[in-house]
Amino acid sequence: MSIAYFNGEYLPLDAVRISPLDRGFLFGDSVYEVIPSYGGHFFLLDQHLQRLTRSLAAIRLPSPYGPTQWRERLDGLLQRNADPATPDLGIYLQVTRGVAPRDHAFPGEVRPTVLAMVSPIRPLPATTRRQGIAAVTAPDQRWARCDIKATTLLANVLARQAATEQGAQEAILLRDGHVTEGAASNAFAVLEGVVVTPPLTATVLPGVTRSLVLDLARNAGYPVCERDLAASELQRADEIWLTSSTREVLPVTRLDDHPVADGRPGPVWQQIHAAYQHAKSEAHTSASMLPPEGM
Numbered sequence: 144m145s146i147a148y149f150n151g152e153y154l155p156l157d158a159v160r161i162s163p164l165d166r167g168f169l170f171g172d173s174v175y176e177v178i179p180s181y182g183g184h185f186f187l188l189d190q191h192l193q194r195l196t197r198s199l200a201a202i203r204l205p206s207p208y209g210p211t212q213w214r215e216r217l218d219g220l221l222q223r224n225a226d227p228a229t230p231d232l233g234i235y236l237q238v239t240r241g242v243a244p245r246d247h248a249f250p251g252e253v254r255p256t257v258l259a260m261v262s263p264i265r266p267l268p269a270t271t272r273r274q275g276i277a278a279v280t281a282p283d284q285r286w287a288r289c290d291i292k293a294t295t296l297l298a299n300v301l302a303r304q305a306a307t308e309q310g311a312q313e314a315i316l317l318r319d320g321h322v323t324e325g326a327a328s329n330a331f332a333v334l335e336g337v338v339v340t341p342p343l344t345a346t347v348l349p350g351v352t353r354s355l356v357l358d359l360a361r362n363a364g365y366p367v368c369e370r371d372l373a374a375s376e377l378q379r380a381d382e383i384w385l386t387s388s389t390r391e392v393l394p395v396t397r398l399d400d401h402p403v404a405d406g407r408p409g410p411v412w413q414q415i416h417a418a419y420q421h422a423k424s425e426a427h428t429s430a431s432m433l434p435p436e437g438m
């Protein structure tokens with residue numbers, strides 16, 4: 144059983160008890176992060192903590208901890224879950240507005256609930272590297288503030304389930320004829336040598352991986368364009384990718400049951416994937432863990 148962090152304590156995940164009056168449970172009144180770690184080192188932790196701060200501010204929930212306290216707590220979690228069999232872990236971190244009698248308006252005095260738990264990140268399977276993944280397009284039925292990493296994910300769940308039922312691994316969401324993002328990922332297309340991704344508006348999560356991938360593409364010399372991406376452009380894209388912290392950069396080779404270009408992961412993806420693996424290993428060798436607590 145893995146160890147979780149819950150309101151100031153480390154305990155086995157199955158010993159965590161969450162109140163039925165928790166506003167995260169009742170209203171989805173909460174935000175979250177998913178932070179990857181490789182070989183015991185966080186990857187892009189500062190960027191994830193900055194986005195957490197932004198999400199908390201957007202829902203007017205004072206952050207229970209500052210950046211150093213978050214780091215200490217998350218480092219403690221990684222150390223307690225260290226296991227050579229699963230060197231790479233994703234940390235799921237959720238902050239809810241806390242426990243109070245059920246009423247939509249914010250309660251007066253309430254302590255936020257903080258939960259962090261881990262799950263293994265598996266390397267990209269060789270078949271995915273060779274063959275890519277299938278995706279389907281689906282209507283974007285989410286709310287108007289998708290830039291907040293809120294736990295109210297029902298529309299994302301339904302879109303991902305629709306994709307799964309069609310034998311695909313992700314749904315690419317369309318709003319007003321344009322791509323917003325994936326059900327749990329950001330979307331990219333390569334069109335005539337240009338790496339295109341939708342701009343950061345209220346309908347797109349500012350993905351940490353998205354930002355790194357844009358930098359990697361620029362550094363590799365590709366023109367990069369953050370602009371509206373029409374659904375019709377996906378049909379003639381040379382490459383389509385989906386990015387997220389745990390699935391990294393995935394090449395989409397089938398869309399709505401049609402091959403994307405020649406149906407194989409493209410050369411730009413190959414290069415960006417390699418650059419991403421390099422960035423991970425660099426962070427691993429240059430990162431220094433905080434000393435264990437008490438030192």
Ligand SMILES: Cc1ncc(COP(=O)(O)O)c(C=O)c1O
Binds near residue numbers: 177299324326352387
């Ligand atoms: C809706 C949505 N968009 C984009 C992303 C990718 O964000 P990141 O790269 O920060 O993991 C996620 C990740 O879960 C997501 O849920």
